[in-house]
Amino acid sequence: MRKLIYVILTSLAVALVGCVTINVYFPEAAAQKAADQFIGNVLDHAGAAAKPAPKEPKPSAGNGGGQPSAMLLDLLIPAAQAADTPNIRIQTAATEAISGRMQARFHGALGDLLASGAVGFTRDGMVAMRDATKVPLSQRAQANATIADENRDRTALYREIANANNHPEWEPQIRATFAKSWIEKAHAGWYYQNAAGAWQQK
Template sequence: MRKIFIGLLATMMVALVGCVTINVYFPEAAAQKAADQFIGTVLDRAAPAPAPASSTPPPVKPAARPSAMLLDLLVPAAYAADVPNIRIENATTDAIRKRMQARFNSTLGPLFASGAVGFTHDGMVAVRDASKVPLSQRAQVNATVAEENRDRAALYREVANANGHPEWQSKIQATFAKGWIERAPAGWYYQDASGAWKRK
């Protein structure tokens, strides 16, 4: 009887371990912070100031509960830091940032200010009112918007890939879309979720 009970218990433990899946959740707050820093360097044309050093000691982690320790013995642990970090800076994203800064300084900034272009709800840029641009310059404006959107698509893809989660690309893009609109100066245009143009 005891052997049957131990065998049944072992079978249940194996089944339990086999049914446990570890989900990797998208760290939205960390992604928004990283996106805001990147966006700030493009829109504000200056790198963000380093955060002041804190003299407060790091918080002490609470002791693990016994049930958690037992589960850790049975299932390989996938620990993450208390505050997940999103890597956004590498050689590729740095090159994209520099191109975006140059484009913003030369042509996109004035186009946003005039209302000719605006931010779309999906983190891209679109020509909003072509009549604000002289006819002779419209082809160049369309080309500039296309270049900007290529860089934006590459940025969102690269950030997802650099963090080891290509499946996060749409979430990274949505995070940036929100950030571009929030950081836009008053008077600039953006699209709401339905695609309607609004002015900040």
């Protein structure tokens, strides 16, 4: 009987640890929060700068739940709580510099291009020319340079976040998460690509 209980507990522990291992590979919820925070700061940094602060205390709230049944799980898989915590690193010197450049573009040339409908957000986390006829011929070279600068920074951002979290293999997933967030946070009137690649207006 004792052997049977031991086998059941061991199997349960292995199964639970297996579940946690899957979470560790890519913390999707944490990445979504990180993307929302970064993009919120870029698109609307005056209002968004105050928003991240209240989110910080959330992890400590988990310590208050003193249910005895949770104690066994904490002993078996202490990483389970960490997996639920929005703990993905997005602030480095490189990402701060990228954020500053993006803010300048969104409050300048890129913002104007998006508002005119000439440029839109792509489904892969970049920006692209949607309708060049909305840009005067004399300004098209500058518009293309602005798009190239933005996409260069976006590529660097996704790579930097993956590397800052010691998981370079996360880069495609981080890009996909940011792509979704860029579209969700797009201002009314801006264009974006749907899942099929067709342009739609917010």
